[in-house]
Amino acid sequence: MQDITRRTGRVLARLAVFCILTLAILGTGASASSAGADEAAIRSAALSFLRNYQEASLLYEARDLRANTVADPYLVLPEGTENAVFRVAKKDLTLAQLRENIAYLEKKAAYYAGMRQLQGIYRENLQLHYTLEELETEDNTCRASVTSTAEFRYTDSEQPSVYETGFTVRLVRLGRRWLVADLTDGSQFDKTYKNSGTLDVDAALEAFAKQLETENCTLTFTGQTPGAGNWIEYSGADAAAYAYTYSRRTAGGERKDFYNTQFFGYAGEGGDCQNFASQCMWAGFGGSQDSGSIAYHSLPMDNAGSNQWFGRPASGGKFNYAWISCQSFRQYLTGSRDASGSGGSNAAGDAGMYASVLNVGEGSPLSAVTAEELVGAAAHVNGSGGQYSHAIIFTAATGTSRSEIWYCGHTRDVTNVKLGDVYTGPIKVYIPRYLRTGGTASPLRAARLQPVAAGETGNLTAWADGIQRRMSITVTPPGGKAEQAAFAENADVCQTEYLFDLPGLYRVDCRARAAENAAEAVMTYYVRCYVPEEPASDAVDKPAEDEPPEEPVQPEMEEVPDDAPSEDEIPGWLLTRT
Numbered sequence: 413m414q415d416i417t418r419r420t421g422r423v424l425a426r427l428a429v430f431c432i433l434t435l436a437i438l439g440t441g442a443s444a445s446s447a448g449a450d451e452a453a454i455r456s457a458a459l460s461f462l463r464n465y466q467e468a469s470l471l472y473e474a475r476d477l478r479a480n481t482v483a484d485p486y487l488v489l490p491e492g493t494e495n496a497v498f499r500v501a502k503k504d505l506t507l508a509q510l511r512e513n514i515a516y517l518e519k520k521a522a523y524y525a526g527m528r529q530l531q532g533i534y535r536e537n538l539q540l541h542y543t544l545e546e547l548e549t550e551d552n553t554c555r556a557s558v559t560s561t562a563e564f565r566y567t568d569s570e571q572p573s574v575y576e577t578g579f580t581v582r583l584v585r586l587g588r589r590w591l592v593a594d595l596t597d598g599s600q601f602d603k604t605y606k607n608s609g610t611l612d613v614d615a616a617l618e619a620f621a622k623q624l625e626t627e628n629c630t631l632t633f634t635g636q637t638p639g640a641g642n643w644i645e646y647s648g649a650d651a652a653a654y655a656y657t658y659s660r661r662t663a664g665g666e667r668k669d670f671y672n673t674q675f676f677g678y679a680g681e682g683g684d685c686q687n688f689a690s691q692c693m694w695a696g697f698g699g700s701q702d703s704g705s706i707a708y709h710s711l712p713m714d715n716a717g718s719n720q721w722f723g724r725p726a727s728g729g730k731f732n733y734a735w736i737s738c739q740s741f742r743q744y745l746t747g748s749r750d751a752s753g754s755g756g757s758n759a760a761g762d763a764g765m766y767a768s769v770l771n772v773g774e775g776s777p778l779s780a781v782t783a784e785e786l787v788g789a790a791a792h793v794n795g796s797g798g799q800y801s802h803a804i805i806f807t808a809a810t811g812t813s814r815s816e817i818w819y820c821g822h823t824r825d826v827t828n829v830k831l832g833d834v835y836t837g838p839i840k841v842y843i844p845r846y847l848r849t850g851g852t853a854s855p856l857r858a859a860r861l862q863p864v865a866a867g868e869t870g871n872l873t874a875w876a877d878g879i880q881r882r883m884s885i886t887v888t889p890p891g892g893k894a895e896q897a898a899f900a901e902n903a904d905v906c907q908t909e910y911l912f913d914l915p916g917l918y919r920v921d922c923r924a925r926a927a928e929n930a931a932e933a934v935m936t937y938y939v940r941c942y943v944p945e946e947p948a949s950d951a952v953d954k955p956a957e958d959e960p961p962e963e964p965v966q967p968e969m970e971e972v973p974d975d976a977p978s979e980d981e982i983p984g985w986l987l988t989r990t
Contacts, residue, residue: 451547453590458556458581459542461592465517466540466560469524477521481592482507482584483514489586498553498584500593510584513594519611520601526617530624531815531832535564535573541663552585553593561663569818569828571808572945574660576824600794600837620836623775624813631780632769633746633758638846642853644697644712646844648788651696652807653860655820657940658688659827661863671822674706676724678736679823688822689790689803690723690735693765695937696788697847698857702921702936711854712847717762719744738792738803742840745769750800751792751840763850770841778817778841783809786817789843793835800840806831855880856933858922863940864912870939872897873907874922880904883924890916890941912941 457480464475478484489507497504539562546557562575582594596602605611658672671677671684675691678684691699697712699705706725709715713722715732721744724731734744742748745767747755757764772778778786786809795802804821807828811817814832826834855877864870872885883906885898891914898908912918922935 450549450585450590454547454549454554454556454583455544457583457590457592458544458558461595462542462558462560462579462581463540465521465595466562467538468521469528470535470562470564471538472525472529475521477518478514481514482586483511484591496586498593499551500553500582500584501555505593510593513582514592516606516611517595519613520605522613523601523611523616526613527620527836528833530617530621531813531830533815533830533833534567536567538562538564539663554583554585554590556581556583561660563663566830568810569808571656571818571828572661573829574662574825574827575829575834576660576826578824598796600799620775623773623836624777626773626776627779628773628776629778629780630771632771633766634768638766638848642849642851644847644849644853646693646696646788646846647698647857647859648696648785648806650698650860651692651788651805651844653862654695654937655688655692655805655807656827656862657860657938658691659820659822660825661827661942667825672701673726674701674703676726676728676731683795683802684822685795685803686738686741687723687736689805690721690741692788692805693790693844694723695860696844697765698854698935700854700934700936701938702934705936711849711851714757714764714847716850717760717764719757719760719762719764721757721765738795738797738801741803741842742792742800745842763848765847766845768843768845770839770843772839772841774837775814777811777813779812781812781843783811783816785843786812786841789841791819791831791842792840794837799838804835806841854933854935855926856922856924856935858920858935858937860937861939863942865944866913866915866941867911867944869909869911871907872910872920873905874924874935875905876924876926876933878904878926880924880926881928881930884922886921886923888919888921890914890918894919894921912939915941915943917941 460480461477464477464479467473468475468477494507497506498510500510541561541563543559543561544556545559548555558579558581560577560579562577564573566573577597580596580598581592583590584593585591596606658670660670667677667679671679672691675687678687694712699712700710703725704710706723707727707729709722714720715722720732721734721741722732723735733740735741739749742751743756745751745756745765746758746769747753751769751771758766768781770778770780786806789806791804791806792800793802793804794800802821804819804826806817807820808818809816814836815830817831818828819831820827856874858874861870861872872887874883874885876883879902881902883900883903884896885906885908886894887897887910888894897910898906900906906922918939918941920937920939924933
């Protein structure tokens with residue numbers, strides 16, 4: 413009898429353990445399912461609102477920005493819900509206060525749409541892609557970090573354009589539904605107008621229109637003649653070609669697919685913007701992309717004297733703040749971090765860069781120079797670190813108005829975007845003129861090519877400062893072997909037409925030898941070959957696979973009596989749209 417009792421006890425104990433484990437598993441599944449439904453609802457609401465906001469400000473199309481937000485006109489809330497309080501961005505805010513955020517965003521979208529139309533900026537074939545980078549939920553609030561990548565073409569440009577923006581979306585949960593409560597891109601515009609109640613769209617646009625007609629641009633360091641010794645002239649076209657080569661062409665892919673992996677990247681270490689701008693200027697001075705020249709900071713890098721400017725190779729090693737920091741670059745060039753000084757490399761007698769500086773007021777055209785001079789120029793604009801804290805590179809210009817100047821940049825990654833589309837505030841522009849070498853400069857230069865479509869030919873050209881005994885151009889296709897594309901004897905120019913038929917980076921090595929026993933000069937650069945785009949469809953906007961449907965899908969709600977208590981203890985119920 414005792415044995416039976418013991419066996420019965422053991423069986424019951426095992427059953428109890430089994431039941432506990434089963435309940436635990438079921439509970440975990442339910443929790444995971446609930447979390448998954450929450451994430452889907454958050455994603456749907458956030459991205460649906462972002463799409464409406466961007467289409468309103470980029471395409472100038474009418475969109476109801478209140479949909480899927482706390483200001484949705486279809487929401488019906490019982491008494492008491494208006495007094496609900498949410499902890500958003502470390503502040504306790506009521507629904508009424510959160511609705512003010514949506515009202516501000518409606519005004520902001522209207523302002524940007526008007527500002528762009530005043531400049532005659534129009535685009536077509538807009539495609540919006542979204543990546544949900546981070547999701548932080550706490551109680552009935554959520555913070556979502558979203559990267560938006562817009563692909564489009566301007567109506568007056570043949571180049572494709574890509575513009576990446578980082579957004580922070582704040583959402584709150586009422587009942588079982590998530591609603592957008594705020595949106596910010598960290599811009600200076602938000603810092604000026606958000607929560608101030610001073611944004612009058614009509615008045616702001618009227619003021620902006622006057623700024624467009626007012627020239628407020630001054631030129632300093634106006635192109636002195638270089639002193640004795642060797643010097644290298646700047647090629648803005650080469651700087652622009654380098655910028656297009658190492659800029660994002662589409663929304664897909666990782667940064668390693670288009671950043672120059674020969675240089676150390678700073679995308680995850682404070683931003684790669686000035687690092688990229690410095691690389692472009694270095695290329696404009698004829699920088700060679702062989703590993704030795706980069707590793708040893710060879711000309712046209714400036715690694716001597718009190719003012720230095722040189723890049724850091726991907727393998728690491730010594731770094732230079734003037735190459736990677738906006739403030740430090742200004743100090744290197746002009747002797748002052750606000751670019752108002754008269755010292756630095758511009759005033760030095762030893763090796764270093766000389767560049768003209770434009771100080772441009774808000775909205776003003778860059779009228780102190782020609783459009784041709786602006787190609788390949790670097791600029792400091794407003795960034796997350798404040799005024800003049802972000803660097804970009806001008807890559808094309810048909811005039812001196814901001815709507816006639818295109819730029820590229822890194823982190824955020826931007827390709828062929830109009831200056832006036834994004835930056836209408838004060839800017840500083842640096843137009844490199846020449847680089848004093850302090851020694852013997854290479855006699856060899858080459859014209860860099862902008863990216864070439866597969867199946868097209870490009871003109872490869874190298875030239876020297878005098879007759880060379882031998883000159884040659886060698887091309888190494890992606891994954892292939894080097895082949896001699898051109899050869900010349902007793903000449904100062906070597907050139908050929910070359911067919912680019914494989915997508916990827918082609919290495920081009922240009923060589924020159926002045927005499928039989930002389931050292932060989934080598935100049936290396938890369939040409940990017942890309943797959944031509946498919947013909948554009950008639951659709952203005954083709955959603956990416958990871959984007960939400962037009963109407964966000966919300967979790968189904970069970971019918972409950974009006975006086976039923978809320979599961980998440982929010983007073984009142986949020987009723988679905990009728």
